Amino acid sequence: MLGEGVSPDYFEPTIFHMIRKLLRRVFKGDSTPATPNSKSDRPAVIPVAKHGITRERISQGARRTCDVLQQAGHKAYVVGGAVRDLIAGIVPKDYDIATDATPNEVHMLFRRSRIIGRRFQIVHVMQGGETLEVSTFRAAHDVDTVKDEHGRVLRDNVFGTQADDAARRDFTVNALYYDPSTETVIDYHHGVADLQQKILRMIGEPTARYREDPVRMLRAVRLSAKLGLTLDPLVSAPIQAMAVLIENVPPARLFDEMLKLLFSGHAVECVKRLRDEGLHHGLLPLLDVILEQPMGEKFVMLSLHSTDARVKAGKTLSPGYLFATLLWHEVLANWEIRKARGESSMPAMFEAMDEVLDLQAEKLAITRRVAGDIKDIWMLQPRFEKRVGKSPFRLLEQPRFRAGYDFLLLRAQSGEIDAELGDWWHTFQFADNDAREAMLVADTDPKKRRRRVRGKKPNGGPSEAATDSPTPRADGEI
Ligand code: ATP
Ligand code: MG
Numbered sequence: 001m002l003g004e005g006v007s008p009d010y011f012e013p014t015i016f017h018m019i020r021k022l023l024r025r026v027f028k029g030d031s032t033p034a035t036p037n038s039k040s041d042r043p044a045v046i047p048v049a050k051h052g053i054t055r056e057r058i059s060q061g062a063r064r065t066c067d068v069l070q071q072a073g074h075k076a077y078v079v080g081g082a083v084r085d086l087i088a089g090i091v092p093k094d095y096d097i098a099t100d101a102t103p104n105e106v107h108m109l110f111r112r113s114r115i116i117g118r119r120f121q122i123v124h125v126m127q128g129g130e131t132l133e134v135s136t137f138r139a140a141h142d143v144d145t146v147k148d149e150h151g152r153v154l155r156d157n158v159f160g161t162q163a164d165d166a167a168r169r170d171f172t173v174n175a176l177y178y179d180p181s182t183e184t185v186i187d188y189h190h191g192v193a194d195l196q197q198k199i200l201r202m203i204g205e206p207t208a209r210y211r212e213d214p215v216r217m218l219r220a221v222r223l224s225a226k227l228g229l230t231l232d233p234l235v236s237a238p239i240q241a242m243a244v245l246i247e248n249v250p251p252a253r254l255f256d257e258m259l260k261l262l263f264s265g266h267a268v269e270c271v272k273r274l275r276d277e278g279l280h281h282g283l284l285p286l287l288d289v290i291l292e293q294p295m296g297e298k299f300v301m302l303s304l305h306s307t308d309a310r311v312k313a314g315k316t317l318s319p320g321y322l323f324a325t326l327l328w329h330e331v332l333a334n335w336e337i338r339k340a341r342g343e344s345s346m347p348a349m350f351e352a353m354d355e356v357l358d359l360q361a362e363k364l365a366i367t368r369r370v371a372g373d374i375k376d377i378w379m380l381q382p383r384f385e386k387r388v389g390k391s392p393f394r395l396l397e398q399p400r401f402r403a404g405y406d407f408l409l410l411r412a413q414s415g416e417i418d419a420e421l422g423d424w425w426h427t428f429q430f431a432d433n434d435a436r437e438a439m440l441v442a443d444t445d446p447k448k449r450r451r452r453v454r455g456k457k458p459n460g461g462p463s464e465a466a467t468d469s470p471t472p473r474a475d476g477e478i
Contacts, residue, residue: 043166046192048183053086055180061127062095065134066180068109074101075137075162077177083185084173087195088227097125097134098165098177106134137161140168150248151211163188170209170216171223171235172201200229207238214245215257221277222261225269231277240278251365258364262322265311267304296329299414306410320373321403323366325410330356331378332416346382353378373400380404381411384425388440392428405429 048054055063062078069076076099082092099106103121107113112126113134123134139160147153160168162177166188169175173195177186185192194201200220202209210216217239224231246254261270274280303325310317331352338348353375361371381404383395395401405425412422428439 043163043186043188044190044192046185046187051087051185051192053083053178053183053185055183057086058082058178058180059092059095059130061125061130061132062097063180064127065097065110065125065132069097069099069101069106069134070181072101072105072109074099074105076101077179077186079165079177080169080174083176083178084191084195084227086178087176087185087192090227095130095132097132098137098162099134100137100162102136102159106136137165138168139164147212148248150245151208152214152245152248153212162186167203169203170213170219172203173223173227173229175203195227195229198227198229199232200224200227200235201232202235206235207242210238210242210245214242214249215253217243217246217277217279218257218261218274221273221279222257222264222266222270225266225273226264236277243277243279246279251363254363255365255367259319262304262307263311263317263319265308267307268301271300271304293329293333295414295416299329299410299416300326302410302414318373318403319370321377321407323360323370324374324377324403324407327356327360327374328378328407328411330360349382350379373403376400377403377407381408384408384421387424387428392440393436396429401429 058078062082066076066078076097078095079098080096082095085092101109103115103123106123106125107115110123110125113123115121115123120138122136125132125134137160139158166175166177172189172191174191175187175189176191178184179186189201189203200223202216202220220231220235220239223229249257261267264270271280303322307317307322331349334352334356335349338352339345343351357366357371357374360366366374377400380395380398380400383391384404386392386395395404398404408417408425409422411417412419424439428436431439
């Protein structure tokens with residue numbers, strides 16, 4: 001839930017808010033719902049026979065946390081993405097708990113817990129190896145809500161009822177509450193039916209909800225791709241016109257959201273859908289130019305396919321590597337321009353790297369560490385061209401060799417460079433020392449060198465000299 005438009009750093013005296021809200025309701029009869037269809041105070045209670053989530057299917061930590069809260073007399077449910085995913089047959093990646101207990105009450109009940117956030121507090125409860133995020137029911141916003149000039153909600157920190165809590169969530173499929181003690185799903189907005197009909201519907205009026213938080217447009221794309229849902233026409237219709245509002249989202253949040261999207265295991269589908277919705281252009285700097293260059297697109301798509309495969313295989317992911325691939329063709333394009341201006345090759349390449357990185361880092365708040373990783377991978381690329389002397393041995397010792405090599409293979413696969421270079425490095429790294437030395441000798445054989453310069457390689461492929469690849473040459477010159 002930390003991904004929402006509201007930073008947990010905001011803390012207002014919440015009891016004060018609740019009392020004020022109550023008084024307002026009592027004296028002014030103000031029971032206006034925050035969003036047009038948030039009035040569902042009588043939710044459907046769906047039995048296990050209809051949704052199939054038995055108690056055993058949720059994590060032990062989530063079960064125990066709900067049990068402890070309920071035994072202390074509170075309401076407690078698994079909420080949001082986990083319930084949605086379980087009904088859709090996907091294993092949830094984490095569990096969020098919603099309760100009517102205040103953060104302090106939650107904290108008192110769990111020895112291994114800590115309150116985080118200042119303005120809007122949530123509690124992290126540790127159970128075995130799991131961390132559960134426990135939040136108190138919260139209302140969308142009221143007259144005190146602070147917004148920017150475009151209507152984006154900056155602070156949203158009012159406790160509320162369970163119905164309020166359901167109404168402030170984004171999509172109907174995300175407003176489901178699972179009670180482990182009764183094995184029922186509490187559904188305020190027909191989310192279960194929408195999930196079964198494979199449709200992503202907004203709670204409330206989509207344009208208003210996008211204005212409050214433009215990131216919901218990206219969430220719509222990501223969730224629909226992940227769950228194979230169709231966007232309700234009301235959800236997709238305003239996106240193109242409202243896409244520009246994403247520019248007002250703080251860069252750090254955009255970066256987080258982009259990472260979620262790219263590491264969702266459905267990055268290829270997400271990017272396709274971003275395009276369908278007109279969201280890739282002019283607003284996500286990363287995807288903008290890249291997807292319009294045919295070579296760039298092939299490279300990016302190969303990278304996204306391999307990222308999806310890694311997610312599905314449960315392998316580790318490196319944001320640095322992914323962003324290095326996404327931005328590589330920007331670097332190449334920038335480098336070409338510099339060379340055309342007469343700048344010398346290697347310095348021009350380093351300048352190009354810096355410029356591309358600075359521009360993106362500013363818009364997307366790429367963290368310093370990730371930026372460092374990206375640059376490391378890029379800087380290794382020219383070194384793969386040097387296949388003589390001690391150079392290849394030194395490259396093997398580099399801590400980032402593996403990432404650099406994978407990146408090289410991607411370049412070869414996309415047709416940017418000769419496949420032979422990737423093959424050579426494959427053989428070289430797995431060979432014993434004698435074989436490695438022999439490879440160097442073979443590579444520096446004067447006859448072969450002459451042949452390569454004339455444009456005929458032993459494997460018949462285009463030579464480095466013949467290809468118009470902007471890749472640095474073996475001698476370090478570009
Ligand atoms: P996943 O965890 O698979 O990425 P999720 O829906 O669980 O998807 P989270 O960011 O973990 O996403 O959010 C948890 C829940 O908080 C959501 O299911 C939704 O109910 C609510 N939520 C998250 N972001 C928003 C938002 N921008 N606006 C309204 N509600 C939101
Ligand atoms: Mg989640």
